[in-house]
Amino acid sequence: MHPPELDRLLDHYPALDGQRTALAALACHRVGGDTLLFRELDPCQGFPLLLAGEVRVCRASANGRELELYRVQPGEMCLVSSASLFAGQPLSARGLTTGPTELVLLPPPLFRQALGHEGFRDFVLGLFAARMADLTALIESVAFQRLDSRLAGTLLGHGPQLRTTHQALADELGTVREIVTRLLRRFEREGLVTLSRECITICNGAGLRALASGPAGDATPARPAV
Known part of the structure; x- marks a missing residue:
């Protein structure tokens, strides 16, 4: 990753500042819209960190119907990816870009290492709680509205x-x-x-x-x- 990209990444995710050296060795990926980043039942390849763009996370049924769960923008967290990394289980939804997107994939070992730092751990748990509140509201809307x-x-x-x-x-x-x-x-x-x-x-x-x-x-x- 080039220094300007690293600076942009840390502007969005300042809790990772202690991992600057490890982050500098990672690649910055640029993809177009409607790119499938991950899908149900695949192993999680890493924790996505967005520099630009947006990722739509959704679940699909056997008959092809799809339900959007949430969207991830720079500075935000993907609940499905973090849950998969926490539990060591396959992914439970798919993620697609909504337009041109730049992202860095934090490998599972580096994700676990970063969790050892209080700042990043608090960041992840705080966004995890916020995403759960969003999903609860979505369930209520689907069930009752x-x-x-x-x-x-x-x-x-x-x-x-x-x-x-x-x-x-x-x-x-x-x-x-x-x-x-x-x-x-x-x-x-x-x-x-x-x-x-x-x-x-x-x-x-x-x-x-x-x-x-x-x-x-x-x-x-x-x-x-x-």
């Missing part, structure tokens, strides 16, 4: 236009594209959004927020989605 409310919430917070595909939204929500398409068409009929190719324009943000904050209940939409 209606799908139309979840979709409305997903559309908010991106400005007046969201450039994405129906399949990407389905993957994020852990459902199938056809259901997302039917719900979006219903939203369009109700004047909440306007649909175009890989673009969703928000027409009634207040209406979407009201739908997103609706009462928890049956995960099945209360109104027909067709």
Whole structure:
């Protein structure tokens, strides 16, 4: 790793400053979007440290449905990788880049060595707890919140236009594209959004927020989605 890359890495992960010499010997990897970094049941090759970009971590079912668990950005931690390294077990999810990404892979022996330092150990355990809270919220949302409310919430917070595909939204929500398409068409009929190719324009943000904050209940939409 070149000195500027090492400095950038330690800016994001200052708890590793005591491992500067060992880190300098590691390679910095640059990959494009939609690159598979790891997958379910593979052994964990190391602890990913991001300098730039983003990694989407998700679980897939046997029938091809996918549920996004969380995303990792520079300075953050991958819960699946750390859990695998802690337990010495295969990975329980897959990780894919969402765009051009730079990362360093901390080998398992160096990860265990770094855990011997209080600063890095506190960093890992603190982010581990934060990721667990995120996953608990995701489980609660999937189990108790209606799908139309979840979709409305997903559309908010991106400005007046969201450039994405129906399949990407389905993957994020852990459902199938056809259901997302039917719900979006219903939203369009109700004047909440306007649909175009890989673009969703928000027409009634207040209406979407009201739908997103609706009462928890049956995960099945209360109104027909067709």
